[in-house]
Amino acid sequence: MKRYSRKREAILEAIRSTKSHPSAEWVYAKLKPEFPDLSLATVYRNLAAFVESGELVSVAVVDSKERYDADLSSHAHFICQQCGDVSDVDIHGSRELDKLASEYLGAKVERHELIFRGICHNCCENSDIAG
Amino acid sequence: MKRYSRKREAILEAIRSTKSHPSAEWVYAKLKPEFPDLSLATVYRNLAAFVESGELVSVAVVDSKERYDADLSSHAHFICQQCGDVSDVDIHGSRELDKLASEYLGAKVERHELIFRGICHNCCENSDIAG
DNA sequence: ATTGCTGCAAACTCTTTGCATGAAG
DNA sequence: CTTCATGCAAAGAGTTTGCAGCAAT
Secondary structure (H helix, E strand, O other): OOOOOHHHHHHHHHHHOOOOOOEHHHHHHHHOOOOOOOOHHHHHHHHHHHHHHOOOEEEEEEOOEEEEEOOOOOOEEEEEOOOOOEEEEOOOOOHHHHHHHHHHHOOEEEEEEEEEEEEOHHHHHHHHHHO | OOOOOHHHHHHHHHHHOOOOOOEHHHHHHHHOOOOOOOOHHHHHHHHHHHHHHOOOEEEEEEOOEEEEEOOOOOOEEEEEOOOOOEEEEOOOOOHHHHHHHHHHHOOEEEEEEEEEEEEOHHHHHHHHHHO
16 A cells, blocks of 8 residues: 655655656755755656656656656647757647547557757857857 | 768668667667677767768657657657557648747747657557457 | 665666777778 | 777666665554
């Protein structure tokens, strides 16, 4: 049976508290001050459990680091290829699309992800100044 | 200056010869018989160079392994969550979408990826037999 | 008391890199 | 010759795991 753990609660809350689609490391760094004995392994274990149970979703892997999202609604994402920033894009996918792909493939399509890539607003400005 | 290399040519050709969106390991295994002294490092180095030069595209990371595609046209992909198979889906993205996201974000959107996830035809059948 | 949760450190996997050697131009 | 390309082995980085002790029930 699953038992209560204050650290686990804090890990989920950490992801829910931000729109930055954080990585395990980010969560660890954020909670370390409050839980000085927190281990990175605990963060990884709990994140994996939350994804398993559907309370979190893995959005993408950016720079080899898995990024999580507590917003379970179907929406698109933008990933900056320079700074690795992941942000929401308010374009919602339709079940129709899944159905279309399902028929095309003869597969059981459960969901889809739409990811935009490019250079974010901030990085654009900074490179303007630099270049 | 870039020099000719038979191995490099073979690596690109290996990816071009299949629709399976292979990993570095797959390319290595495929070419090893013909090039017994081939090194995995060479495969990685050349794949990275091809992505850099735009001759190949990285489609996704499946089971921590990067998967490549020589088909540069904008099309969607389906990834089987059971066997890791990556297949093409004949749905083409529009530049309109990029423009839409670009305006939404104020970012320079270069492209987008549409990835479907679920259970492929083969795995569906096999689990029917098993379960 | 039972057994899940955690910290720690070691192990794992994929990928990258330093260096000496071999090959293309 | 010059310098890129390669093999090898070691290093890196993120993530996972075994185990003993702690903590929730």
